[in-house]
Amino acid sequence: MPTSPFETVWNWVRRVPAGKVVSYGQISKLMRGRLSAAAVGWAMRGAPPDVPWHRVVNSRGALSTDRERPGLQRRLLEQEGIRFDDADTLDLARHAWRGPTRTKKAR
DNA sequence: CCATTGACGAAGA
DNA sequence: TTCTTCGCCAATG
Numbered sequence: 001m002p003t004s005p006f007e008t009v010w011n012w013v014r015r016v017p018a019g020k021v022v023s024y025g026q027i028s029k030l031m032r033g034r035l036s037a038a039a040v041g042w043a044m045r046g047a048p049p050d051v052p053w054h055r056v057v058n059s060r061g062a063l064s065t066d067r068e069r070p071g072l073q074r075r076l077l078e079q080e081g082i083r084f085d086d087a088d089t090l091d092l093a094r095h096a097w098r099g100p101t102r103t104k105k106a107r
Numbered sequence: 108c109c110a111t112t113g114a115c116g117a118a119g120a
Numbered sequence: 121t122t123c124t125t126c127g128c129c130a131a132t133g
Contacts, residue, residue: 005130024115028128036128037115043130044114056114064114073114 005035009043016055019080020097021090023059030099061092 002008012030016022024037024044035043040056041064047053054076058064065073074084082090 025117028115033128035130038113038127039115039129041114045131053114058114059116067114 005031005039006043006046009035009040010047010051013044013047013051013053013056015100016052016097018052018055019082019095021055021057021061021077021082021092021095022097023057023092025059026096026099027056055097057090057092059092061089061095063088 002011008031009027012027013022024040027040028035028037044051044053044056053065054073063073074088077090078084082095084090
C-alpha cells in the first residue's frame with residue numbers, strides 16, 4: 001500500500017504496458033485529483049529506476065524530458081512500436097493507455 | 108513564512 | 121492555432 005502520493009503515481013505508471021503511454025493529467029484523474037498534473041511531474045522526476053517513466057507524456061503527446069536526455073525517451077518509445085511525427089509528437093488517440101483492466105476493484 | 112519553479116493542463120483571447 | 125492566464129501542489133531558496 002502506497003505510503004505517499006508519489007508512490008501511488010509510480011504504481012500507476014508501473015501498470016502501463018509497453019507500447020502504451022499515459023499523460024500526466026490522466027494520472028492525476030486516476031488519483032481522483034489528489035495530486036495535480038504538475039505534482040505528478042514532480043513525482044516522475046524522482047521516480048525510481050523500475051518505473052517506466054518514458055511512457056508518460058504531456059497531454060499533447062509531446063515529450064518533456066529532452067532537457068536532460070535529448071532523444072532518449074523518443075528512442076525508448078519507438079522501441080516499443082510507437083511512431084512520432086515531424087514535431088516529435090505521438091498519436092495519443094492511438095497509443096494512450098485506456099486505464100486499468102478493471103477485472104477487479106482496483107483504482 | 109513567502110516567492111518562485113516545474114517532466115502539467117484547461118480555458119480564454 | 122498559438123499565446124496567456126490561472127489553478128494546481130510539492131520542492132527549493
